[in-house]
Amino acid sequence: MKIEINPNFPIKNCKTCGTRPVIEQTKDRWIILCPNPNCRNAVSDKLVNVTEWNKQNP
Numbered sequence: 001m002k003i004e005i006n007p008n009f010p011i012k013n014c015k016t017c018g019t020r021p022v023i024e025q026t027k028d029r030w031i032i033l034c035p036n037p038n039c040r041n042a043v044s045d046k047l048v049n050v051t052e053w054n055k056q057n058p
C-alpha cells in the first residue's frame with residue numbers, strides 16, 4: 001500500500017522523472033519510492049530515510 005507524503009513536508013522529487021515520491025511499508029522496512037516503476041528509484045530502510053532519498057535525488 002502506497003502512502004502519500006503530506007504536501008507540506010519538504011522532500012525532493014525523483015531525479016529521473018520529477019515526480020513526488022510516495023512511501024510504502026513492508027513487514028520490516030519503510031520504502032520511499034518514485035511511483036513510476038520505470039525509474040526504479042527507491043530508498044529502503046528500517047525507518048523513513050528522507051536524508052538518504054534527498055542525497056540520491058539532489
Ligand SMILES: [Zn+2]
Nearest residue numbers: 014017034039
Ligand atoms: Zn521517477
